[in-house]
Amino acid sequence: MIDTFYALATPPGSSALAVVRVSGPAVPSLIQDVFGRKPEEADFRKAVLGYYRSMGGEKVDQVLYAHFPAATSYTGRELLEISLHGNMFLVEQILEDLGCRGCRMADPGEFTRTAFLEGRMDLSQAEAVADLIEARSAAALEAAHRQLAGGLGKEIQSRVDELLAIRAHVEAFIDFPEEDLPDENQEGPIAEIDHTLRQLDSMLSTGRQRELLHRGVRTVLLGVVNAGKSSLLNQLLGEDRAIVSETEGTTRDYLQDVLQLGPYCIQIFDTAGFRKSTDVIELEGLRRTEKVAGGADFLLLVLDGSAPSPTLPDELLERMTPENSLLVWNKSDQADFAPDPEFLPNLPRVTISAKAGTGIHELREIWESRIRSELLEGAENRVLYNRRHIGHLQSCRDSLVRAREALVSGISTECVAPDLRDALDELGAIVGTIDNEDMLDVLFGDFCIGK
Ligand SMILES: Nc1nc2c(c(=O)[nH]1)N(C=O)[C@@H](CNc1ccc(C(=O)N[C@@H](CCC(=O)O)C(=O)O)cc1)CN2
Numbered sequence: 001m002i003d004t005f006y007a008l009a010t011p012p013g014s015s016a017l018a019v020v021r022v023s024g025p026a027v028p029s030l031i032q033d034v035f036g037r038k039p040e041e042a043d044f045r046k047a048v049l050g051y052y053r054s055m056g057g058e059k060v061d062q063v064l065y066a067h068f069p070a071a072t073s074y075t076g077r078e079l080l081e082i083s084l085h086g087n088m089f090l091v092e093q094i095l096e097d098l099g100c101r102g103c104r105m106a107d108p109g110e111f112t113r114t115a116f117l118e119g120r121m122d123l124s125q126a127e128a129v130a131d132l133i134e135a136r137s138a139a140a141l142e143a144a145h146r147q148l149a150g151g152l153g154k155e156i157q158s159r160v161d162e163l164l165a166i167r168a169h170v171e172a173f174i175d176f177p178e179e180d181l182p183d184e185n186q187e188g189p190i191a192e193i194d195h196t197l198r199q200l201d202s203m204l205s206t207g208r209q210r211e212l213l214h215r216g217v218r219t220v221l222l223g224v225v226n227a228g229k230s231s232l233l234n235q236l237l238g239e240d241r242a243i244v245s246e247t248e249g250t251t252r253d254y255l256q257d258v259l260q261l262g263p264y265c266i267q268i269f270d271t272a273g274f275r276k277s278t279d280v281i282e283l284e285g286l287r288r289t290e291k292v293a294g295g296a297d298f299l300l301l302v303l304d305g306s307a308p309s310p311t312l313p314d315e316l317l318e319r320m321t322p323e324n325s326l327l328v329w330n331k332s333d334q335a336d337f338a339p340d341p342e343f344l345p346n347l348p349r350v351t352i353s354a355k356a357g358t359g360i361h362e363l364r365e366i367w368e369s370r371i372r373s374e375l376l377e378g379a380e381n382r383v384l385y386n387r388r389h390i391g392h393l394q395s396c397r398d399s400l401v402r403a404r405e406a407l408v409s410g411i412s413t414e415c416v417a418p419d420l421r422d423a424l425d426e427l428g429a430i431v432g433t434i435d436n437e438d439m440l441d442v443l444f445g446d447f448c449i450g451k
Pocket residue numbers: 068071072073074081120
């Protein structure tokens with residue numbers, strides 16, 4: 001017996017509307033019992049106005065409901081959507097009533113899990129639904145939409161097709177003595193494996209880009225004390241977030257916030273400024289600055305252009321490259337502003353006044369274009385793989401390398417087949433062609449209820 005499950009699909013609390021979804025074989029009889037109207041084909045996938053009546057016969061709310069038959073529903077099973085007034089007492093009454101009528105509460109992600117199990121989407125598309133809901137930037141949204149449209153599944157299918165061709169060619173090696181094969185086929189499988197390995201490497205390299213898009217680009221404001229890091233943070237956020245003062249060493253603990261830079265999500269960190277100190281609290285602050293800088297994707301080195309160029313810690317200078325850093329010459333409003341062009345001459349630079357708010361637009365533009373060209377090059381046209389996918393792609397690659405080694409060393413071609421089989425299985429696991437209940441529990445457990 002297949003259960004009929006339900007969940008609130010919208011956030012709890014007061015709202016204009018609340019949507020309750022119910023899916024499972026009991027839906028047609030539920031419609032009859034609750035709304036007193038026979039489910040009819042003319043009504044399929046249309047909004048119908050009616051009163052939700054509880055088991056006791058009382059009107060709970062005037063609602064719009066829509067009936068999606070199994071063949072054309074999100075889950076691939078009978079589905080009912082009820083749009084009621086967005087009041088939690090009404091929601092509670094309806095959920096409770098559905099419980100009394102023999103339906104059960106859905107597990108997190110169960111609507112989408114069902115869509116996967118019923119063959120409505122592959123596993124990577126189900127993951128894309130979660131990505132879409134969680135996306136924290138326009139770029140992350142776009143990537144999720146691409147994945148939902150099936151881009152990832154198509155790329156995996158190309159690799160599957162290549163591996164199947166390789167397997168067929170390897171089998172041809174077994175079945176026919178070498179002299180029977182045309183010359184180009186002698187090298188064939190190895191060259192084909194090399195091609196697929198290159199494709200896999202390129203797919204593996206998208207893991208970091210995906211992290212940058214979805215979790216945000218960690219950008220750290222660094223510099224000596226009083227350079228204007230906290231002033232710049234406040235300018236970027238457009239609010240008085242950090243304490244600013246002429247006292248050196250104002251910022252001690254680092255501060256963290258989120259901002260949008262063009263299509264990207266940025267996690268920004270303001271840190272304690274560098275200076276020689278014996279104060280234990282300040283030293284701890286500096287230790288934290290180094291820790292945050294160590295995990296940074298991008299560094300903004302803030303410099304006071306009206307003061308002599310500073311001496312910075314060697315570890316920091318070693319970490320800064322033209323790809324991951326930008327010099328920000330601050331205090332351009334000062335009469336004695338004269339930044340040294342010879343200071344770290346290979347790094348890109350921009351001039352601002354964090355106090356007056358000038359140059360911030362240019363800073364944002366250069367910063368965005370550095371992220372686009374140095375960290376996220378090509379990401380907007382590519383399928384990006386998450387950690388789960390990367391694990392399988394890596395194992396696929398390992399198996400394929402073993403297959404290649406076996407072929408090169410001339411070990412009987414039969415020994416190659418199991419490695420190719422493993423490589424194919426790993427690709428299958430990405431889109432979910434092999435099912436594994438525990439893996440699905442973990443994957444869908446992270447979804448919200450009602451999705
Ligand atoms: N009211 C409502 N809005 C929603 C959803 C929903 O489930 N309900 N969605 C849910 O996340 C998203 C839309 N995604 C959907 C994807 C497929 C189907 C669906 O019924 N597909 C059928 C029929 C296709 C067709 O008629 O073209 C199918 O694939 O067979 C529904 C919603 C966003 N908005």
